Amino acid sequence: MLSYAIRRTFMLIPVLIGMSILVFSIIYLIPGNPAQVILGQRATAESIAEVEQQLGLDQPWYIQYFDYVGSLLQGDLGTSIKTKSAISSEIFPYLMATVELTVVAMIIAIVVGVNAGIISAWLHNSWFDYVAMIFALIGVSMPIFWLGLMEQYIFSVQLDWLPSTGRYDASTVIEPVTHLYVIDTFIQGDFAHFWDIVKHLILPSIALATIPMAIIARITRSSMLEVMNSNYIRTARAKGLSNFWVVYKHSLKNSVIPVLTIIGLQTGLLLGGAILTETIFGWPGIGRYLYDAINYRDYPVIQSGILLIATIFVFINLIVDLLYAAIDPRIKYH
Amino acid sequence: MPLLQIEGLCTSFFTDEGEIPAVDHIDFHINNGEILGVVGESGCGKSVTSLSIMGLVPSPPGKIKSGSILFQGEELVDASEQQMRSIRGDEIAMIFQEPMTSLNPLFKIGNQLIEAIRTHRNWKHKKCKLRAIEMLKLVGLPRAESLMNAYPHELSGGMRQRVMIAMAMLCDPKLLIADEPTTALDVTIQKQILQLMKKLNKTMETSIMLITHDLGVVAEVCDRVVVMYAGKIVEQTDCVTLFQNPKHPYTKGLLASVPNIRSKTDRLYSIPGNVPKPGSIQQGCRFAPRCELAMDQCFTETPPIYETEEKPHEVRCFLYDKEGEPRHETTVT
Known part of the structure; x- marks a missing residue:
């Protein structure tokens, strides 16, 4: 297992190198002189030269690339043009806001989606199965911005149960430790604010969970149905095991691999910043951060954001691959 | 009292094309410490019989329609799922055809x-x-x-x-149901597995219901044999009698189609035609269309079971009308 994990991790190196080259070359894809684009039409020659020097654009491209990778390896993502501060420290709270939202959304999606899929397969062609699969179909086809707006209209405007936007009330003061505010307020024993944070999380996380939940439910169901017709399930029944054990032990473990794949991909997508959801719910996440950077043509921030999201995606896939091997002993040998 | 007594068991599958009777009014029993062979071609209802005993007929579409399965005097047909679970794997165990999966x-x-x-x-x-x-x-x-x-x-x-x-x-377990346990294995392993089952039968006094299409396997280990055709039992007797004096034309055909190492025939005998689709023959003997000895009666009436000779030897064929008295009429499906 360990040697498989190490081998699989080393296979990431070429991927990461490729990614850094792609992200690095973004600056060259800008039509015209990047410094000119950044500064706008009325920039003077001196200021352009200054920005060029600041970005290292006066150096040959390979030196620029090695400088870039060198500083990346030291955790330096460069400096934002807009705020003039280090991107690595600036991006962190945004990233954590997205992580918090994603984790909560994926927990909802996995718990509800997997169980709905299991029960649909177990009682397949029953009314539960039909109802669950109709909801799943609606879930995948629902435009997320519409769902978000409806949630806000019903639960904030009409019923006034939950706040409609933001991460916390304007009056709330939070001492960030991890920037995952649910955890921060909890470990500080600040339960009034903890509750406030949780209330702000509910609507966006449900909006964000809907599509993955529906996909997970459908994949789980079809994968379970296939497994439940197999010979070893018949053996498990012939042993006298209860339905619950047959389904949750013998069938689930065998059908979980396609489900894991989907969970990994969906988590990666959500961590990439669900720009629509974050915009509708005023969530200060990485999607919003990047969106603002694109508007301001803040190229170093755009580069760093893309690099970060891509790296997270790659590592989630690594984790999924390692989980495959942990679940299925036959995988290591291939 | 036999360990397992099955009477009038009917198991059907209800599909879009209508009811398919996979097992149709079968009666047999297994005594303590006995190895019973159940023989027949593919699709004749052997496996469905065993799944009926285990209460594992895939439902829907399958269902035990009627009949009784008495195991140690206990009725299994209307037993609750919980009762069946406590019997499965404990009193009655099962092994399957596909060891690989x-x-x-x-x-x-x-x-x-x-x-x-x-x-x-x-x-x-x-x-x-x-x-x-x-x-x-x-x-x-x-x-x-x-x-x-x-x-x-x-x-x-x-x-x-x-x-x-x-x-x-x-x-x-008191009863081991082995559904084609050696079919997927090569011949030397087959022999070992059969010997192992015979050993367990002797040492642990487990009764075995051995389902197979291989008459060689039957000859090797079984005490008694049930021959099934298209969901019905056509012949039932002890192993020696079956091989020495088969009665039903189907059994005779099966035995004739086993290659003999000493005979010099070029062409192996085979029963003409194929097993009918379950439920396709509504009237008369189900083997009649393939039977070389079929009479007019065979196409219109379902033959009853005849008991012949002094040994218990049951056969469902009109050819034995004169030899013995019909034991009981069975309903025409």
Whole structure:
């Protein structure tokens, strides 16, 4: 297992190198002189030269690339043009806001989606199965911005149960430790604010969970149905095991691999910043951060954001691959 | 009282094309310590019979329509799921045709064996483990302790079938149902598995219902034989009589189509035609369209079961109308 994990991790190196080259070359894809684009039409020659020097654009491209990778390896993502501060420290709270939202959304999606899929397969062609699969179909086809707006209209405007936007009330003061505010307020024993944070999380996380939940439910169901017709399930029944054990032990473990794949991909997508959801719910996440950077043509921030999201995606896939091997002993040998 | 007594069992599958009677009014019994062979071509209802006994007929679409299955005097047909669960794997165990896919690929052998014991016995983990190792040794597997930590894919087909047998025998079942246990194995392993089953039958006094299409297997291990055709039992007698004096034209055809190492015929005999689709023959003897001795009567009436000679030898064929009295009329489907 360990040697498989190490081998699989080393296979990431070429991927990461490729990614850094792609992200690095973004600056060259800008039509015209990047410094000119950044500064706008009325920039003077001196200021352009200054920005060029600041970005290292006066150096040959390979030196620029090695400088870039060198500083990346030291955790330096460069400096934002807009705020003039280090991107690595600036991006962190945004990233954590997205992580918090994603984790909560994926927990909802996995718990509800997997169980709905299991029960649909177990009682397949029953009314539960039909109802669950109709909801799943609606879930995948629902435009997320519409769902978000409806949630806000019903639960904030009409019923006034939950706040409609933001991460916390304007009056709330939070001492960030991890920037995952649910955890921060909890470990500080600040339960009034903890509750406030949780209330702000509910609507966006449900909006964000809907599509993955529906996909997970459908994949789980079809994968379970296939497994439940197999010979070893018949053996498990012939042993006298209860339905619950047959389904949750013998069938689930065998059908979980396609489900894991989907969970990994969906988590990666959500961590990439669900720009629509974050915009509708005023969530200060990485999607919003990047969106603002694109508007301001803040190229170093755009580069760093893309690099970060891509790296997270790659590592989630690594984790999924390692989980495959942990679940299925036959995988290591291939 | 026999260990298992089946009377008038009907199991049907209800599909979009209508009802398909897979097993149609069958009667047989298994005595204590006996090996009963159930023989027939594919699709004649052998496996459905065994799944009916286990209460594992896939439902829907399958359903036991009528009849009775008495196991040690207890009725299984209307038993609750909970009652059936306590019998499955404990009193009645089953092994299947496909050893390659019958074990769960993601759990260790030991885990799967211990789970089978814990379902029925309230034993400590250690005791379950010792019992599992003991059974692995009994079925002739080497290095039983290390096998407990192996996954199914690390074992050969023959070894997996031995593990399946060990798993079935863990709780000392009274009845072992073996559904084509040797079909997927090569001949030398087949022989070993059959000898193992015979040994377990002798030492542990387990009755065995051996389902097979291979008459060689029957001759090797069985005490009595039931011959099935298209969901009905056509002949039932002890093993020696069946091979020496088969009565039903279908049985005769089956025996004639076994290659004989001493005969010089170029062409092997085969029964003309194919097994009818279940439910397609509504009237008369189901074998009549393929039978060389069929009379007019055979196409219009369902033959009853005739008991012949002094030995219990039952046959469902009008040819024996004069030899014995019909035991009972069975309903025409």
